[in-house]
Amino acid sequence: MTRILMRQMQDNQAGIIRTVKASGEMGRRIRDMGLVPGAEIKIRGRAPLYDPVALRVMGFTLTLRNNEADFIEVEVP
Amino acid sequence: MSDATFALAGNPNSGKTTLFNALTGARQHVGNYPGVTVEKKEGLYVHDGRQLKLVDLPGTYSLTAYSLEEVAAREFLVNEKPAAVIDIVDAANLERNLYLTLQFMEMGVPVIVALNMMDVAAQRGITIDTGKLSQLLGVPVVATVARRGEGKAELLQVAERIVGNGVRPQSLTISYGEDIDLALMEMVQAIKDAGLLTDRYRARWVALKYMETDEQILALGRQTNPELSAQLEATVQKVADHLRATLDLYPEAVIADHRYGYIRSMLQQGVMAVQHDRDRLYLSDRIDKVLTNRFAGPLIMLAVIWGLYQFTFTYSEMPVAWLASFFGWLGGLAEAVIPEGLFRSLLVSGVIDGIGGVLGFVPLIMFMFLGISFLEDSGYMARMAYMLDRVFRLFGLHGSSVMAFIVSGGIAGGCAVPGIMATRTLKSPRERLATILTVPFMNCGAKLPVFALLVAAFFASHEALVMFGITLVSWVGALLVAKLLRSTVIPGEATPFVMELPPYRLPTFKGLMIHTWERTWHYIRKAGTVILGISVVLWALMTFPGAPESVQQQFESRRQAVVAAAPAAAAEIANAGETTALSSPARALREQLVAIAAQEAQAGLRYSVAGRIGTALESLSIFAGFDWRTNIALVGGFAAKEVVVSTLGTAYSLGDVDPEETTSLGDKLAAAPGWRPLTALSLIVFTMFYAPCFVSVVCIAREASWKWAAFSMVFNTALAFTLAVVVYQLGSALGF
Numbered sequence: 090m091t092r093i094l095m096r097q098m099q100d101n102q103a104g105i106i107r108t109v110k111a112s113g114e115m116g117r118r119i120r121d122m123g124l125v126p127g128a129e130i131k132i133r134g135r136a137p138l139y140d141p142v143a144l145r146v147m148g149f150t151l152t153l154r155n156n157e158a159d160f161i162e163v164e165v166p
Numbered sequence: 167m168s169d170a171t172f173a174l175a176g177n178p179n180s181g182k183t184t185l186f187n188a189l190t191g192a193r194q195h196v197g198n199y200p201g202v203t204v205e206k207k208e209g210l211y212v213h214d215g216r217q218l219k220l221v222d223l224p225g226t227y228s229l230t231a232y233s234l235e236e237v238a239a240r241e242f243l244v245n246e247k248p249a250a251v252i253d254i255v256d257a258a259n260l261e262r263n264l265y266l267t268l269q270f271m272e273m274g275v276p277v278i279v280a281l282n283m284m285d286v287a288a289q290r291g292i293t294i295d296t297g298k299l300s301q302l303l304g305v306p307v308v309a310t311v312a313r314r315g316e317g318k319a320e321l322l323q324v325a326e327r328i329v330g331n332g333v334r335p336q337s338l339t340i341s342y343g344e345d346i347d348l349a350l351m352e353m354v355q356a357i358k359d360a361g362l363l364t365d366r367y368r369a370r371w372v373a374l375k376y377m378e379t380d381e382q383i384l385a386l387g388r389q390t391n392p393e394l395s396a397q398l399e400a401t402v403q404k405v406a407d408h409l410r411a412t413l414d415l416y417p418e419a420v421i422a423d424h425r426y427g428y429i430r431s432m433l434q435q436g437v438m439a440v441q442h443d444r445d446r447l448y449l450s451d452r453i454d455k456v457l458t459n460r461f462a463g464p465l466i467m468l469a470v471i472w473g474l475y476q477f478t479f480t481y482s483e484m485p486v487a488w489l490a491s492f493f494g495w496l497g498g499l500a501e502a503v504i505p506e507g508l509f510r511s512l513l514v515s516g517v518i519d520g521i522g523g524v525l526g527f528v529p530l531i532m533f534m535f536l537g538i539s540f541l542e543d544s545g546y547m548a549r550m551a552y553m554l555d556r557v558f559r560l561f562g563l564h565g566s567s568v569m570a571f572i573v574s575g576g577i578a579g580g581c582a583v584p585g586i587m588a589t590r591t592l593k594s595p596r597e598r599l600a601t602i603l604t605v606p607f608m609n610c611g612a613k614l615p616v617f618a619l620l621v622a623a624f625f626a627s628h629e630a631l632v633m634f635g636i637t638l639v640s641w642v643g644a645l646l647v648a649k650l651l652r653s654t655v656i657p658g659e660a661t662p663f664v665m666e667l668p669p670y671r672l673p674t675f676k677g678l679m680i681h682t683w684e685r686t687w688h689y690i691r692k693a694g695t696v697i698l699g700i701s702v703v704l705w706a707l708m709t710f711p712g713a714p715e716s717v718q719q720q721f722e723s724r725r726q727a728v729v730a731a732a733p734a735a736a737a738e739i740a741n742a743g744e745t746t747a748l749s750s751p752a753r754a755l756r757e758q759l760v761a762i763a764a765q766e767a768q769a770g771l772r773y774s775v776a777g778r779i780g781t782a783l784e785s786l787s788i789f790a791g792f793d794w795r796t797n798i799a800l801v802g803g804f805a806a807k808e809v810v811v812s813t814l815g816t817a818y819s820l821g822d823v824d825p826e827e828t829t830s831l832g833d834k835l836a837a838a839p840g841w842r843p844l845t846a847l848s849l850i851v852f853t854m855f856y857a858p859c860f861v862s863v864v865c866i867a868r869e870a871s872w873k874w875a876a877f878s879m880v881f882n883t884a885l886a887f888t889l890a891v892v893v894y895q896l897g898s899a900l901g902f
Contacts, residue, residue, distance in 0.1 A: 108414075112416050112419075114659075114661075114662065115659075115662045116416065116418065117228065117418065118664040119662070119664055120418075120419065120422035120423075121227045121228040121230070121265065122262065122666070123262045123265070124664075125422055125426045126423060127423075127427075128426075133451070133454075136553050136556060137459075137460045137461075137553055138553075138556035138557070139556075140555070141555055141663055143458075143552065143667060147261045148259060148290070148292075149258075149259050149262065149667075149668075149669075150451075150454075150667040150668075150669075151664065151665070151666055151667070152548075152552050152555075152663060152665045152666075153662075154555070154559070154660075154662070154663045157664065
């Protein structure tokens, strides 16, 4: 088990969110959508220009810019 | 039972609008929440002679103070005190949807949960025990399938029962861990003792908002009781410092974690069972494999944009032409019935042309919104934003800005009016404002006749190249200005792109129709009145005070002179019907008369207020190569950009010039002194960037504010003038 930033995850890689460092509006929006510690996520893919990233959490699909994904630390097997 | 109000709330894409439409049908009314541009939809449900008023709150994921929508929803609940919130919860997405439900319950408003899309959940192997969920939440839960109208009757029964019994369900108290709980308890006591905001909110909710550093509540608190507010903030700071030190977390993060924890534990108590792997790929994901594919995705997107464009502008062509000919006919009728004079001129050029101008956009807006509603409701719009965000973000915009740019004329020939209105799909306020202010730079259909005239007259050998260059320049210009605005007058960080990619769905016909009609009616009602007024003002500017008596008499005596010189021909014209062939002396006389009338019109224009403005500005505008004639034409272009062409015609005494048929005007310009290709280029640049037409200005005022509308007129004109001067002076210096 290692911890990496969400940006570094490969397509189709799964993991569990451990920390979300963002505060303020960005932090709120990230958490409102269910990206909280303990949530299981899986990277679905990236936009044609490699940013934003699309991921799966709690059964739905969410997009996030890479610089926003940098605030999220994920534990991957 | 008396009439009662219910609020409809829920996440975006939860089927809220579908349910609202199913309940209220066509009995809807669209307005705004007080003081903000957030759309407020109200509808009536009539049942057994009783009326329920339903208010469709904006779709939100949460109830923070960060977005206008969320604040509007909160304010509505507090100020209007609806009998209950009907919270639409997507059954296939229960965990995230309940996050909002909990926040309503924490506010202390009565909640009815409509568990929607049970069919989709069932397909995905998700089974939900509604009884258990209702018991654990402590609020009524009704299963619905809004698309098919299932569960509607039961939902309304529950609503009526609530009104009948007047039950106010108990508000929810969630534990946020020892540190926060203890602080909250202390704060609640202090808030209760001082009665801080308790006339509007629950004390615990106020305390919670302080803990979350909610800007709106903090501001209210500071205003009401600065002393207590400072004390509460100090308590929060202490907790925050402690949490930072021990867990490296902000209080708001801890609060969110606990809310989701609460939901998770609730669902694990037998509420929800999932049979399949949750990451399984459904049809929607398989479609995405193609539609957002690195190579195929952008190509398909181009095709879709092209298709939308074709759809909007091809199908609206006929009704637009019908409307144009109807108003042409009406104007002709007025001219035939009413004697010549100021009143006729006002009615024809001011009122009828004004109303025609407003209604002429209606088919465009209708078709555009039909197309956009389809893309939006189907879920494709979110994919477009996803694919293009990287590009638009560079300029301080948002992936969703693309639609507004395209519609406004990103492919030459659009219209900024529906473009500005299309920004409603953008949920980020700063990016939305920057988009609204820059889409008028796109080459709309009304600028094209101006470009076509100048390009044909001065760049005939490179027509296609120059037109392509014009499109390119407008895009680059708009994006750079967006960047400039975002780093100066609309500063602020990029709004996070945390966005849901909803599953693809086939939009319902009813939903599309209601959506389209709503937007169209909104435009007619709001824009119509103002535009008519401005149209009359512009007419007055180009008419009054008119040429002085002596000048008018000169024309009159010239007219009498030519008539007196050929009495036989004059008599022939007077007796001739519309189709009678005239003899050659009569034709010659008529041409002379037409020429005099054209010169008279030129003189009248020159002496009008617009003409005086044009003449006065000549000393300045000459730096960009424009003489007074061009200036007047540009003033006229504020009514609608194609008016530049017809006004140039009048200014060059050509009489009425049809914007579609400008060869004679082009020849005249090409031969006129002071005109050369560089002048044309300078005018093209100016036309591209200067103040939006007043219909667009009114739309900017409606969608943003009058302040920003005024800004766009002044800023755009200054920018356009600077660019035109640079082009003209640089070109002149280089010997062009």
